[in-house]
Amino acid sequence: MTAPHPHGASRAKPSAERAARRLRTLARKWGYLVSTTAYLPYTPDEIEQELSILVGWLFEAVASDPQGVEEAAAAGGRLVELRCVGPESLRRSMEVLGKGLLREPELRGVAKLAERVVLVLGALSSGYSEALREDIQKRQEGLSRALLKVEQETRRKQVLTRAQFEEVFAGSATGVAITDLDGRVLRVNAALAKTLNRTPAELAARTLFEFVHPDDVDVLREGYADLLSGRLHRLRAGRRLVGRDGEPMWATFVAAVVRDAIGEAQQLITLVDDDTEVALLQRRLSHQALHDVLTGLPNRQFFGTRLENALREADQARGVTLFHLDLDGFSLITGGLGQDLGDKLLRGVAAKLKLVFEDENALIARLGGDEFGVVVQNGEDTPDVGSLVRRINHELAEPEYVDGTHGVALSASIGVVHRPPRDTAPAELLRASDLTLRRAQRAGNQWGLFDRELDRRDRHEFGLAASMAGAWENGDVEIVYRVLVDLAAEDEPAAIEARLRWTHPAEGELSHETCVRLAGETGLALPLGTWLLRTAAEHLTAAGIEVPLVVELGPHQAADPDLVGEVRAVLADTGLPPQRLRPGFPATTLLAETGDAVDNLKVLAEIGIPAEIHDFGAAGDVTFLADLPIRTVRIASSVVSRRSHPLVERSLASLIEVAHLAGAKVAVAGVETREQSAWWREHGADYASGPAFADLPDGLPSC
Template sequence: MNLPVTDPRSLVSTVIAVVAIVALVAVLVLLARQRRQVRTANQLLELSRELRQRYDALQSVTKEGVLVQSLGGRVLDISERAAAILGVDPASALGRPVSDLPLVLVNEQGLSMNPAAVLGHRTVPGPDTAESGPELVGVALPDSAGMHVRMVQVASQLVPAGDGENPAVLTTLVDVTGRREVEAALSRSETQFRVAMENAPIGMALVDLDWCVVEANSALAELLGTRVDALRGYPMSELGEPEGRAAERAEVDKLLAGGAPRFSLEQKYVRADGHAVWVVLDAALVRSASGTPDHFVVQVRDSTESRLQAEMLTHRAMHDPLTGLANRTLMQEVLQSVLEQPGVVDRVAVIACDLDGFKQVNDRYGHAAGDELLVHVAGVLRAATARRGTVARLGGDEFVVVVQDADGPRAVFEIAAAIHAGLVEPARIARRRVQVAASIGIALADPETVEGGAPALVAAADAALYRAKAAGRGRTEVYDASMSATSTTGVHRELADAIAGRELVVHYQPIVDLADMRVVGYEALVRWQHPHRGLLLPGSFLALVQEAGLSVPLAQYVATSVVDFVARTRDKTRWVSVNVSADQLGDGEFATTLLGEISRRRVTPGRIVVELTESSLVASSTRIRHELTQLSAAGVPILLDDFGTGVSPLSYLRDLPVAGVKLDMSFTSGIPDDPTAGKVARALGALARELAMVTIAEGIEHEEQARYLHRNGWRYGQGWLFGGAQPAEATRT
């Protein structure tokens, strides 16, 4: 068989072509592999950028700073937060050894520390070597005041392959300066609170939500007569008397329910020795950060003395200071409350009692003897009543007994007979035997008088007394319907006739300068020279004047009399004060009459002074203020009488044109035995002097009172020590 002969050149060409194809394929494979590697590298680079961005973003919001170092201490990376904490520039810190950075580190004692040792990798020596925990160091940084130290918590750990193939040190830095300051502030606050609580002059306690004492101070323990440790765990409610626990529990529940943030309550506590003390309990609820109740802070103030003083002042306001009997206000309250009860007919009666011959005792033996006699008569009335009613002194020698007994008619006549019997025996007054008798009027409660209330029953008894006086005195009369004209309309008409007929007279009590006891003026006091009952003091008829609507005519009558007296006085420096109540002001008639008389008699306006009764001005109107302003502008000074006993004296001093004040005699009478009265007199005097006001003290009965008041700034005084009220012709004019 013959084979074809191949051309050698053709074979070579084929071989070359195959080799070229193989080479091209290899090149294409290499190019494809290179593209994949480039793509992978680009992906890794993008991932690196993204991770770096995430890392930077994380570092920008985290409170922790991050420092990465090689094992040799060269800075590989530092976050902005870490650079700010350490006070270094992040760009200049990269690549530098930590020991070359401008750092000043100190420990808690203020001693310098090696930055490389503090920020580098630290281990705890021992058989099992371990990384050390966080360390607190101070970074000293310069500021305008010099240097300040920032407290930083440092923690380091090894990071594998952190420096290429080698491990690196990752250090976290946390600025705890603010937290440390808060902790220090809280510690200081707690210390200050405990010191303040322990040394507080009033009782304090921390009380849990079960209202039991957790902690108490020494003042509270001393107040309760016990020890601090004995109070811990003790229920607060057990400290008070049982009757006050319900109110206390209600206030505590209100706090827990969110009804109020605190409460204040006066309680009666029982000491460990059994004695009772009055306290004011102030409690506040402390809540946690979440708003839930946590505990109570309680203050306990001893209010025993202030409560006793308040009770004393209340007693004074409701009782006659001379005899200790109830006064008119208390008597009317008692009688009204009794009459409002069911079935009072035949169980209630009123006795009106007036002494016969009392004025002669005053005139012959002096007012001090008269006061002693009134005290004696008060004792006779108490004994005669024998706890079957309330005895009151209305003023002067007028007394009233409100009788309350199951058999009222029998009891009232027994009491009246006992009063007469008790006065048969002469009273021993200033080593003298003084004889007085009493005229008595009786009014039994019946449907008509009960309907009229307390004023009607008292008026009925007074009408019976009037009949007893007119019938010869020293006797008892019982009210009946025939006396009604006398007790109401008749008495009112009689008063109007008395004003018109000048039966009302003005007496003058001297006012002296306490520095030299020189008489500088007088107080005008009205009396009724009754044709049958003799000289009556204001307490026996002023209330009837108001009922009859004769207050303004009476004030005009007195004003005319006083201006006439002043015009006839030879000593042109002396002045006279006129008492005026709120019901006599407001319509301008009083001011018009007074200023008209001053002008007509050519009297210097400053020689007439208007005295306002403070208690009558509770609801002073704009018209009253206008009339007072008119008087003041005309040169008539305005004095505030009974100063210190009204409801709002400071507002009167501010709102009314007041030029001076008169200290109420209830404070004067307590000097020097009652230290509280002395303090009040001194304080009121200081207040008046601060306001540049005239100061007058009334009710001075002995020289010690006069000296005390003068020492404490009261310029003028009046009272029995300087003389009682006398008719105009008896004064030295």
């Protein structure tokens, strides 16, 4: 950054090194004073170096003959180049240089020193001023060019922005209105005119509020007032427009304030989207989401919502009544006559239910499949529950000729919850009605009324069934054994029976019968039954026990088409001989119409596996003994428990005699004492099990 000498070559230095040091001291002082008057983008050493050169030029200008004013003027220009252009920079420079040059010992011999110093400083000032003027002029020219460029760019952008706005305004499918602050229309595009079924000229000079539905005008005005006051930055609201034909149209308004450069509101711009078709579609979709497509009735979701309202709005003294219907044998109808006919029947059921409850404040819904729900807000003239149930089934019993040839009549099982508490949750109420319906179906009744105690019992039972799978996985469900003794052979073990036991943390030990019943409720019957069969076979084989293994089959397992395959696999994997396995078939499964259990029993007999019949005598039919290869029958526990009754005792004698005539042995379970054992021996029983015979082979847990 060091400047060259203005003449291109250096002149003679002061003769003495001492003079050079004084000049550097002067330059340092000059640099310090100048740096306090302007910002200099250099370090102090760089400033001192530059100013030392300029001091040398000035020293030579004073000392030279003729006097070198050109060096002084060049030094002034160099000060401007170094940006020493603060308001006080030149004055401070003149002061420090004037004093310094006049006091310089090497210049004391120069004639007319003061005049020379004044001339040199004048030349310095002149060079400084000229250079500063040129610099300012150059900067102004650059600024003018920049301002001109900015102005041109701004105009170009304004033209482009205006063109873009016009294109969007004219071509937008969304309606656009520019209004004054009172809502008077200044401009509208073709889309808004089309939405309102008017021409842009017809809309000009009218207020936008004239085309808004009267019920929505005040709310829209309040929104615009909030915009103008600054409480809202942008207004977005759904409102109704009114077209030329007077029909309301749903639209979405999006409005904002157009302000000038100082922030004053000048206009309002409003975008208007015609949502009429969207609103219709939304209502249609909402209806479809809350109504059954086939019957047009409310669906379960809508019904649950309305249940809550019905409970809250009903008369406190009379309350509501909930009817939960399940069509009887409907799957047989669809299976035999087809799904299309079934759909027609469901539509007919919906119409008949509307007829039954047309005089009541009632809501009818299709809850799913062939289930319907009706909630009635009871009034003074509402019939009693029994009358309404009879009306329902009377209407359903009227044959409906859905295809011109088949007259199909229906009936329904009905669960009724009458006057539930007002604070009952809808989901809880529906669950109660469903449990009541299922309880009526299990009992073979046409309808049932909600009973709190029975409901509590059923829920408890279902809760146990739901938790059984987890208990089995955790090892709480285990296999125990009981011995079956031969009553004619001094109570010698004749077989070992495997049974289930569930040790529940709250309920205690749950019996085999309870486990089988609960497993049948949740689809656990087949895997649990297979596990019982396989594990028991493994235990007996490992323990080296030679007596037969008795395994009582549940109803689902006895009729399972894969039962024979499962038994074959167990025998093959465990090595248990076929003649030592005695599966027990419930008598009721052998009487079923499908005959799957009978087929399984016959096939097992063919491969050398002797089967038993359990619950013998409870089904009311013993004729199948003549047709099935039965080796043993077990008297039903319901008969055993009442053996001392004279009529039951005579029936027992007949059962035992029939079994013996068929070539089968007779077994009884639940024998608790030796006296009972003797009683059964006297009455012809062959085998017995129960607490009276507790001894088991080592290694097997007892019941």
